[in-house]
Amino acid sequence: MAEIREDSMNKSFCFRTPFAVLAAAALLPMTGQLANAQEYPEKTIEVVTHAGNGGGTDVTTRMMMLRARRELGQDMVVVNKRGGGGAAALEYYKTLDPDGYTILTFTVGHAAVMAKGQGGMTIDQLRPIARGTDDPQILMTKCGTYDSAEDFVAQQKENGITYGVTHLGNIDDVSAFMFAKKGGMMTPKMLPFDGGAELATQLVAGAVDAGVLNLAEASAQIEAGEICPTVVLADERMAKIADVPTAKELGIPVSFSTVRGFAVHADTPSEVAEKIEAALLKAMNHTVYQAFLDSAGLDSTSVAGSDVWGPQIQTTVNEMSAALKELGFIE
Secondary structure, X not given: OHHHHHHHHHHHXXXXXXXXXXXXXXXXXXXXXXXXXXXXXXXXXXXXEOOOOOOHXXXXXXXXXXXXXXXXXXXXXXXXXXOHHHHHHHHHHXXXXXXXXXXXEEEHHHHHHHHOOOOOOOHHHEEEEEEEEEEEEEEXXXXXXXXXXXXXXXXXXXXXXXXXXXXXOOHHHHHHHHHHHHOOOOOOEEEEOOOHHHXXXXXXXXXXXXXXXXXXXXXXXXXXXXXXXXXXXXXXOXXXXXXXXXXXXXXXXXXXXXXXXXXXXXXXXXXXXHHHHHHHHHHHOOHHXXXXXXXXXXXXXXXXXXXXXXXXXXXXXXXXXXXXXXXXXXX
């Protein structure tokens, strides 16, 4: 009997030991993850953008990094992945580890790409971090062409006009199409240009009747009295051009903004994501970044945390999907 009890005890010991080891081992990844979160960041952080050097998204990203690298105590570098209006950047970003060492600059362009089912990522695969700009789309005209915003709308009910845009199947032409559609106007024609600077120049030259631009893209021509902001596609008027009405004031329920912000992989450790958010918000509320916003005709309300940025990018994807379907860009 004693031998039987001894065997039983040995078996019991043998069974308990693996479970104890496995339980301890199961805790190791969690413990390591927490340690990494506490030590983060230990190396250079990459910020992935879809824009070329000097573009609005690239500049916004670099202005954020000026102070964020100090807040995080590590260097930060831009990785430009151009192509497909944001699709190439998403394709690249989805291959990266969710460790917080790569941050994605997310824009309305990515929202359009996702709405089209391109890029290989969906919005629920990203964790929003912070918004850097909320830059309303503005319909601009050559000064003297129209008597007022009301005249601008009235003439389009009689004849369709040509809009200059910097993208097709993206926020620029969607903005103009939806403005005309919701306002009962004739369907406009779209003429794409390589960038906002070229579009502003061609608007002054008379190559198009109107242009979909952001305030900073035509600031020189506006100051020179050559281009006049005519309608702001936002919920409220902009402080820098307070005399320009919104589409909603004209009875046209359209609101579109060029939003730029930052996100990480959805399964990034929460402690790491929270540390990144705190650093980016502190950086973008610094006077250096605020001066950049002011130069672009924006103000401190552009900067927002994940509580605001998260719902906004989800809504942006949904709205872009609905608009692109309504306009026949996607089924």
